[in-house]
Amino acid sequence: MIYQGIIHRYGHLLDLPAHSKTVSLLEGNTPLIPLPRLGKELNCELYVKFEGLNPTGSFKDRGMTAAISEAVGRGAETVICASTGNTAASAAAYAARAGLRAIVLIPEGKVAIGKLAGAVAYGAQVIQVKGSFDEALSLVVEITQKTPIALVNSINPFRIEGQKTSAFEICDDLTSAPDWLCLPVGNAGNITSYWSGFKQYEEGLPQVLGVQAAGAAPLVLGHPVAKPETIATAIRIGKPARGEQALSAAEESNGKIIAVTDEEILLAQKILAGEGIWVEPASATGLAGLIIETARRSINVKGKRVVVVCTGHGLKDPSVITESFESPEIIPATYDALIGVIA
Numbered sequence: 001m002i003y004q005g006i007i008h009r010y011g012h013l014l015d016l017p018a019h020s021k022t023v024s025l026l027e028g029n030t031p032l033i034p035l036p037r038l039g040k041e042l043n044c045e046l047y048v049k050f051e052g053l054n055p056t057g058s059f060k061d062r063g064m065t066a067a068i069s070e071a072v073g074r075g076a077e078t079v080i081c082a083s084t085g086n087t088a089a090s091a092a093a094y095a096a097r098a099g100l101r102a103i104v105l106i107p108e109g110k111v112a113i114g115k116l117a118g119a120v121a122y123g124a125q126v127i128q129v130k131g132s133f134d135e136a137l138s139l140v141v142e143i144t145q146k147t148p149i150a151l152v153n154s155i156n157p158f159r160i161e162g163q164k165t166s167a168f169e170i171c172d173d174l175t176s177a178p179d180w181l182c183l184p185v186g187n188a189g190n191i192t193s194y195w196s197g198f199k200q201y202e203e204g205l206p207q208v209l210g211v212q213a214a215g216a217a218p219l220v221l222g223h224p225v226a227k228p229e230t231i232a233t234a235i236r237i238g239k240p241a242r243g244e245q246a247l248s249a250a251e252e253s254n255g256k257i258i259a260v261t262d263e264e265i266l267l268a269q270k271i272l273a274g275e276g277i278w279v280e281p282a283s284a285t286g287l288a289g290l291i292i293e294t295a296r297r298s299i300n301v302k303g304k305r306v307v308v309v310c311t312g313h314g315l316k317d318p319s320v321i322t323e324s325f326e327s328p329e330i331i332p333a334t335y336d337a338l339i340g341v342i343a
């Protein structure tokens with residue numbers, strides 16, 4: 001049967017209201033890519049769940065198809081979100097598909113160009129807020145309490161429902177849950193979704209390694225961070241809305257939440273690119289965390305099945321790469337010139 005998106009495939013397992021009207025871009029069904037070479041080095045059976053291959057380039061599309069389907073079914077005309085970029089692009093695309101107006105609030109000057117361009121291209125009204133993601137989220141919560149505008153951040157329970165489907169897909173592909181799941185943690189919606197999804201699917205439970213950026217690690221520090229900073233702008237969040245649930249997921253699963261430095265994130269990004277998988281910096285934190293924890297012998301993955309979730313595509317944030325390389329060499333269009341530079 002032709003693939004028709006996550007609600008069509010897993011809707012019977014999702015707690016979505018009867019009034020929902022499916023709005024889909026055929027999100028989900030992303031590849032679980034084996035990484036045998038790196039797996040050998042880490043002594044485990046390693047896979048990447050490449051969520052950057054969703055329609056707008058990030059995992060947000062799984063939650064957004066659910067949230068927008070519910071909103072449009074109840075007659076909402078406008079949706080709003082605060083975003084470090086990916087939620088904005090996803091909300092804009094699904095709102096466009098549904099014929100709704102989308103308003104997205106982003107922290108001033110801190111959103112990667114591929115995400116901002118997406119939100120603009122899909123026709124959202126983009127507003128920059130002088131402040132952090134956390135402040136933008138507070139504003140969005142306030143306006144949705146006072147007006148009929150629908151909130152599509154991951155505080156919205158239907159976002160969590162949709163994002164659970166990645167856990168279902170992993171279990172279907174591996175025929176059971178992996179032993180470890182490593183993923184980035186920002187506002188903590190995704191870790192909440194995966195844990196809830198694995199519990200519901202009853203195909204085993206992974207230990208969960210949630211990874212924050214060191215400059216934006218409220219769950220590791222145990223208190224909010226007023227001015228979060230990291231190159232991984234997607235997870236530049238100081239007060240995660242679902243922080244408690246993230247901590248529970250780590251604890252219940254006998255896993256943990258750790259922080260990695262920007263240098264470690266960029267190194268993991270490079271390692272993934274060396275396997276042919278280009279992800280944005282935030283998406284490399286799961287692998288960075290796995291490498292650091294195994295090197296420190298804090299976790300033992302020997303002989304285990306490990307899934308690293310790569311949440312967003314590298315094209316989302318090309319400037320991280322382009323700003324750090326010299327413009328490619330220019331040669332005359334002759335054979336001799338070419339041989340001269342490649343020999």
Ligand code: F0G
Nearest residue numbers: 083084086087186187188189190311312
């Ligand atoms: N990875 C990427 C690429 C993200 O965009 C985000 C969150 C996360 C990981 C963390 O997921 O928030 O569920 O813990 N991005 C949000 C946004 C905040 O606005 O796009 P989380």
